Amino acid sequence: MAVSSTPIGLTRGAHVGISVSDLDVAIDFYQALTGRPPVAQGTMHSVRFGNSQGLPDANLRYATINIDGLGIDLIEFQDPVGWRTNGAANRPGSMHLCFKVDDFDAVYKRMKEAGYDFLGEDYTFLAGEVTPDAALGTKVAYFNDPDGTNLEIIEPKGGFAN
Structure with a gap:
């Protein structure tokens, strides 16, 4: 196109x-x-x-x-009924919906206690792994809804992630 x-x-x-x-x-x-x-x-x-x-x-x-x-x-x-996309994060065309939180650690803990299954461990953006530096300290974690839609929680730092 x-x-x-x-x-x-x-x-x-x-x-x-x-x-x-x-x-x-x-x-x-x-x-x-x-x-x-x-x-x-x-x-x-x-x-x-x-x-x-x-x-x-x-x-x-x-x-x-x-x-x-x-x-x-x-x-x-x-x-027409569709079929599940199984939209893994690395598949072109996949997307995710991100929820901004003010206290990542508290929300992450509440979600784990409530039984949400995260796709991996929570992650904090570190120096040498990401640019720009404005993202340093940003915390994220990813999970899926019942149909496999990728979802994220984020506590942004600096000027990263509106």
Whole structure:
């Protein structure tokens, strides 16, 4: 795909959409994670909406959970049903959703005690491993939702990670 280098100017996010296999399980997971209930929930059947996403049709259930400055749209496609992507971090096209925290150690401990399985040990950005130096001291840990969507918690230091 050839795209012009002319700046478009998209600088604000509205929401992230996450396809899920079971909306009820996803709502329970994200509600426990964020402490917030869905602000919208419903169904949709629209050939035109499906076409807008490159699908022949769209018969789906959805819910939106808002966190500060971003909506998380959980979407269960009932027709056409998709398959799990198993989006490992190193696969092109994979993405992750990052949650900013003020006290990484406390949140990480609470999550471990609550039974969240992290993909590896927590990590602190160290000198010699990352540039710029503004990232030094930033703490991160990665985990998955029930469908394998990559998620992260971060306590940024300096000017790193808005």
